[in-house]
Amino acid sequence: MVIKAKENNVLLRPHFKTHQSAKVAEWFKEYGVECITVSSVKMAEYFANHGWKDITIAFPANILEWKEINTLANSINVNIVVESIESILFLESKLTSPVGVYIKVDTGYGRTGINADDFETILNLLKRLKNSKNLIFIGYLCHAGHTYNTSSIAEIEKINKLAKEQLLALKTFMASEFPLAEISFGDTPSCSILNDFSDYHELRPGNFVFYDLTQHSIGSCKLEDIAVALAVPVVAKHPKRNEIIVHGGAVHLSKDSLKDKDGNTYYGIAVKLNGNKWDVNKKIGTVVKVSQEHGIIKVEDHILKEVQIGDLIAILPIHSCLTANLMKEYQTTDGENISMMI
Known part of the structure; x- marks a missing residue:
């Protein structure tokens, strides 16, 4: 994964929710990994306590944990994910330290996130973020989890191609106001099987650290x-x-x-x-x-x-x-x- 990220000139920000271990995390440092992804504030606290300084919590922000997010932001670079005006307004009123923000975009998985073609809703969120003091907009975050339901490489390629088209269209549409917006993409099947990620800014695969029978059935691994x-x-x-x-x-x-x-x-x-x-x-x-x-x-x-x-x-x-x-x-x-x- 490190080699693939370097070949595409993108950042590898692996998801640590698979292993959840400080010891296993050290193995990633041996390959030069410095930025990571987690799925909860508690997990972010755990890895921050073990020396990780750049952490994205790739789960819709739980506004009830605003104090914990604020504490993290006082000592490390922490990024969160939002998909509603309500979350933005609440966090904006509570946070006192800068926090990076991704807008969660749904490119077909259907779990959560704003539909990639819903430019109006995303624009409304961006307007709020533009005037925020401590919520620093970074870009758009997507998890193409529907690749886990595929049975061929062709299907994975199709899902990835559509996701890329949708995210690039979104980035282009908002380019005049947010020219530096980044695209964060992650799922182990795509990152294992495909090779062209040149249009993304970072990759967030996680399961690849161990793999499993699901990944084997998809064709991600032997x-x-x-x-x-x-x-x-x-x-x-x-x-x-x-x-x-x-x-x-x-x-x-x-x-x-x-x-x-x-x-x-x-x-x-x-x-x-x-x-x-x-x-x-x-x-x-x-x-x-x-x-x-x-x-x-x-x-x-x-x-x-x-x-x-x-x-x-x-x-x-x-x-x-x-x-x-x-x-x-x-x-x-x-x-x-x-x-x-x-």
């Missing part, structure tokens, strides 16, 4: 690129159903799921675990059901004989961000424990 797995103990076997039961359910993996080529839902893929290392080429079975604590893995006859109660096996997660957040700690393949934000 199976062996997935850098986290959940170690779980086998607690029961049911030969008549060709199932093994593990202590690893929704509170560990979440209930995010994918569908296989036959349309069957699954919640992870179990592979063999040797010590602290797993082997993606030695598949044990598919997690076909999760309840709060239980995981049910469908296996073939020979696997049922090989796997014993008490064995530890590894599950590749559907969504590494959620699994990491639920577990709150890592152990490296070398046996080192790595803490996370609590």
Whole structure:
């Protein structure tokens, strides 16, 4: 990602909500990363306390946290995201330190943000920001999250092309009043698969630090690129159903799921675990059901004989961000424990 950003002459501002770890964050510094993205004020405080000085909170600003935002802005460069007049007016009346501001733009994901072609609403926000003392307008921020629902590189290219066209049209329309407005773009599928980001100012991928089965299904990574797995103990076997039961359910993996080529839902893929290392080429079975604590893995006859109660096996997660957040700690393949934000 660092190389790709340099080749496109854009800033890499990786999203740290995937790993949420000061130790993992240090690995990014080794590659020259100085600016980061987070998803909450609490997360911004955590990384600020660990030496990060340029942080974007890429989530619509929670105006109830204005005091915390103000405290952060007193000591670091902090950027927030807005999409309403109400938020701008409230924060303008409360903040006493300069805070960078992005307008959240929706280019088709449909989660939140102002529609990219709603120039009137965006212009009204810009008029308010132009006269603000402590809200410093930076540009437009977009997350093309609908790339996660694609099944081909062509679809990702189409989504990215449309997003770029919409954002550039918006920038051009407002250029006379805001000629220096920047474009902040981020999603791991686009940033992993595509190469041309020359029209953006910064990229904000996050999941790429670990990847997961969702990214593999999209084509963002190879199976062996997935850098986290959940170690779980086998607690029961049911030969008549060709199932093994593990202590690893929704509170560990979440209930995010994918569908296989036959349309069957699954919640992870179990592979063999040797010590602290797993082997993606030695598949044990598919997690076909999760309840709060239980995981049910469908296996073939020979696997049922090989796997014993008490064995530890590894599950590749559907969504590494959620699994990491639920577990709150890592152990490296070398046996080192790595803490996370609590």
